[in-house]
Amino acid sequence: MKYTVNEQGYYGDFGGAYIPEMLYPNVEELRQQYQQIIGDAGFKSEFDQLLKDYVGRPSPLYLAKRLSEKYGANIFLKREDLNHTGSHKINNAIGQILLAQRLGKKRIIAETGAGQHGVATATVCALMGIECVVYMGEIDMERQAPNVARMKMLGATVVPATSGSKTLKDATNEAMRDWIGNPVDTHYIIGSVVGPYPYPEMVAQFQSIISLETKKQLLEQTGKELPEYVLACVGGGSNAMGMFYHFLEDEQVKLIAVEAAGKGVDSGHSAATSVLGREGILHGSRTILMQTDDGQVVEPYSISAGLDYPGIGPQHAHLHKRQRAQYVNITDDESLQAGLLLSQLEGIIPAIESAHAFAYLEKMKFEKSDNVVICLSGRGDKDLSTYIKHFGF
Amino acid sequence: MGGQIAMHHELPAMNHQLSTKHMNRLNQLFEKKKNNLLSVYFTAGYPELNTTVDIAEALEKAGVDFLEIGFPYSDPVADGPTIQHSSQTALDNGMNLNLLFEQLADLRKRVSIPVLLMGYVNPMVQYGVERFCAKATEVGVDGVIVPDLPMYEYETLYKDCFAKHQLSNIFLVTPQTAEARIRKIDDLSNSFIYLLSSASVTGNSLQVSDVTETYFQRIKDLHLKNPTVIGFGIADQATFQKATAYANGAIVGSAFVKILGTSGYMEKIPEFIKSIKG
Numbered sequence: 001m002k003y004t005v006n007e008q009g010y011y012g013d014f015g016g017a018y019i020p021e022m023l024y025p026n027v028e029e030l031r032q033q034y035q036q037i038i039g040d041a042g043f044k045s046e047f048d049q050l051l052k053d054y055v056g057r058p059s060p061l062y063l064a065k066r067l068s069e070k071y072g073a074n075i076f077l078k079r080e081d082l083n084h085t086g087s088h089k090i091n092n093a094i095g096q097i098l099l100a101q102r103l104g105k106k107r108i109i110a111e112t113g114a115g116q117h118g119v120a121t122a123t124v125c126a127l128m129g130i131e132c133v134v135y136m137g138e139i140d141m142e143r144q145a146p147n148v149a150r151m152k153m154l155g156a157t158v159v160p161a162t163s164g165s166k167t168l169k170d171a172t173n174e175a176m177r178d179w180i181g182n183p184v185d186t187h188y189i190i191g192s193v194v195g196p197y198p199y200p201e202m203v204a205q206f207q208s209i210i211s212l213e214t215k216k217q218l219l220e221q222t223g224k225e226l227p228e229y230v231l232a233c234v235g236g237g238s239n240a241m242g243m244f245y246h247f248l249e250d251e252q253v254k255l256i257a258v259e260a261a262g263k264g265v266d267s268g269h270s271a272a273t274s275v276l277g278r279e280g281i282l283h284g285s286r287t288i289l290m291q292t293d294d295g296q297v298v299e300p301y302s303i304s305a306g307l308d309y310p311g312i313g314p315q316h317a318h319l320h321k322r323q324r325a326q327y328v329n330i331t332d333d334e335s336l337q338a339g340l341l342l343s344q345l346e347g348i349i350p351a352i353e354s355a356h357a358f359a360y361l362e363k364m365k366f367e368k369s370d371n372v373v374i375c376l377s378g379r380g381d382k383d384l385s386t387y388i389k390h391f392g393f
Numbered sequence: 394m395g396g397q398i399a400m401h402h403e404l405p406a407m408n409h410q411l412s413t414k415h416m417n418r419l420n421q422l423f424e425k426k427k428n429n430l431l432s433v434y435f436t437a438g439y440p441e442l443n444t445t446v447d448i449a450e451a452l453e454k455a456g457v458d459f460l461e462i463g464f465p466y467s468d469p470v471a472d473g474p475t476i477q478h479s480s481q482t483a484l485d486n487g488m489n490l491n492l493l494f495e496q497l498a499d500l501r502k503r504v505s506i507p508v509l510l511m512g513y514v515n516p517m518v519q520y521g522v523e524r525f526c527a528k529a530t531e532v533g534v535d536g537v538i539v540p541d542l543p544m545y546e547y548e549t550l551y552k553d554c555f556a557k558h559q560l561s562n563i564f565l566v567t568p569q570t571a572e573a574r575i576r577k578i579d580d581l582s583n584s585f586i587y588l589l590s591s592a593s594v595t596g597n598s599l600q601v602s603d604v605t606e607t608y609f610q611r612i613k614d615l616h617l618k619n620p621t622v623i624g625f626g627i628a629d630q631a632t633f634q635k636a637t638a639y640a641n642g643a644i645v646g647s648a649f650v651k652i653l654g655t656s657g658y659m660e661k662i663p664e665f666i667k668s669i670k671g
């Protein structure tokens with residue numbers, strides 16, 4: 001239990017709920033009620049049913065033969081890209097919409113970077129007939145245009161965030177401002193393991209289905225439930241937390257979290273938080289964030305909108321500090337190459353976010369018998385225009 | 394590491410001791426004057442980098458009772474567009490806490506009314522909370538308003554530091570704050586309580602509606618130990634009068650920052666304050 005949260009919402013030194021008083025009643029309501037609600041048998045059965053029949057879970061664990069051959073290990077892909085709406089984000093969105101209903105909320109807000117969380121949220125709102133407003137950075141609206149259209153088609157209102165870097169951090173600020181102004185009827189579905197406690201814990205629990213299934217599937221396919229390595233990309237860190245969750249106490253399993261180096265860690269255009277960041281407070285939690293000496297948040301950069309965030313979730317900050325997981329980074333170019341490789345070796349076009357995790361395989365040394373699980377957090381449909389531009393197809 | 398306050402591995406046990414009241418300028422003011430107190434907020438470094446104390450002095454001359462000087466932050470989630478803009482401009486101008494404390498070095502040669510610093514927790518933590526408190530007291534600051542510093546962390550990590558330096562920490566209360574929590578805030582406060590006019594970020598005009606009046610009346614009927622001051626959305630004489638009918642004073646923020654965004658702002662200060670006070 002070394003890596004779990006304490007009663008005050010801290011993972012070691014990280015976490016807490018650094019929120020203005022205006023948000024206190026909302027967050028306190030969640031804190032007091034969420035464990036009980038999600039522990040309830042009725043909630044569980046509805047959640048499981050939807051994950052099965054609507055999302056299509058369990059997602060396959062696929063032994064990628066040609067990729068395995070190339071790298072000299074048994075490489076398994078956890079296929080979150082095959083989920084309805086195309087990424088892991090739907091797991092959390094389903095959980096939180098069921099929670100919001102039980103809290104009697106009539107309106108949903110969300111922030112989104114790549115648009116995958118926005119689409120997942122718009123989807124569950126359509127499913128439940130609840131009003132949905134999604135905040136998205138103006139720059140992200142351009143580079144992830146197909147997802148903007150999808151959200152609108154699903155009936156959501158997409159509001160551009162025009163402040164700051166006009167990306168995920170600013171969309172999060174705008175969503176928080178909306179919540180301040182609508183404290184009673186609105187639930188804020190945060191899309192990653194960030195934000196004030198209990199969000200990081202709640203989102204991790206909803207995403208933990210990824211590693212729960214993986215253990216079972218590994219046991220069936222290999223006779224062993226523990227792999228040697230587990231890899232996932234980290235924006236805020238929700239697919240990684242879900243992928244790590246049930247392996248945290250199995251210390252022999254090496255956990256590798258892949259951040260976006262952008263144009264290079266030292267280029268001034270990067271989102272490699274664990275290297276470039278220091279301890280501080282962002283979006284309601286004490287964590288590691290990219291900031292100036294004066295404590296101003298630095299605008300991050302990554303080609304991948306979903307990784308373009310100046311912080312990581314507080315539990316990741318804890319895993320980093322305790323060295324339970326290794327935090328590494330991959331550049332824009334390396335990730336695009338890895339995306340191309342996966343497409344041509346396995347017939348799977350990954351989201352550029354996920355491609356970051358695949359790119360790290362190039363830098364690892366394996367024993368032939370090693371079992372390696374990579375979280376394929378999303379599919380690449382939304383990124384086609386970026387791939388096309390880069391490779392000139 | 395920029396953070397001067399150690400990240401305690403185990404947070405210390407909650408300190409339940411109530412606040413001791415120190416006689417700083419704020420408390421002297423509230424002893425002396427019980428009604429129609431006017432406070433004004435502005436962002437240090439906006440619209441120009443080096444006019445912080447000039448603006449403070451002009452506000453005192455114009456008849457303002459106490460001041461809130463904002464130290465800017467890149468991601469001010471509790472603020473609307475006006476203060477987002479003034480904060481970003483101030484940062485672009487080069488404002489930071491080191492410079493602000495330098496500017497405030499001769500504050501007390503020119504300004505005698507109480508002064509609070511207002512800003513977000515991360516710049517304060519990076520500066521070092523102990524160092525921040527020491528420096529604030531040294532230049533003659535009387536209190537601090539940090540909207541995203543929660544009560545639990547204040548009590549467990551920072552309260553002793555504030556007390557040692559005789560700085561008041563100001564808590565916010567909103568229309569949604571439960572009575573038990575208001576009582577707790579009243580116990581922890583040692584100058585005044587900041588009542589938000591509505592559930593909103595800064596800059597939205599106060600709706601002088603029944604809901605608000607019911608809330609103001611409800612707070613008044615609690616007979617709190619600390620004086621109350623209403624802020625957020627106080628923009629003119631009508632809203633000032635409304636607020637001060639229920640509380641000891643009111644705070645003007647965005648409406649004044651807007652004036653600072655116009656040309657010849659220094660000359661407009663007396664007239665603006667007169668328009669509020671009537």
Ligand SMILES: Cc1ncc(COP(=O)(O)O)c(C=O)c1O
Nearest residue numbers: 116192235236237238239306378
């Ligand atoms: C496919 C995909 N993977 C990963 C991420 C990064 O988010 P997180 O780190 O929370 O998993 C995103 C975010 O939008 C995404 O769309």
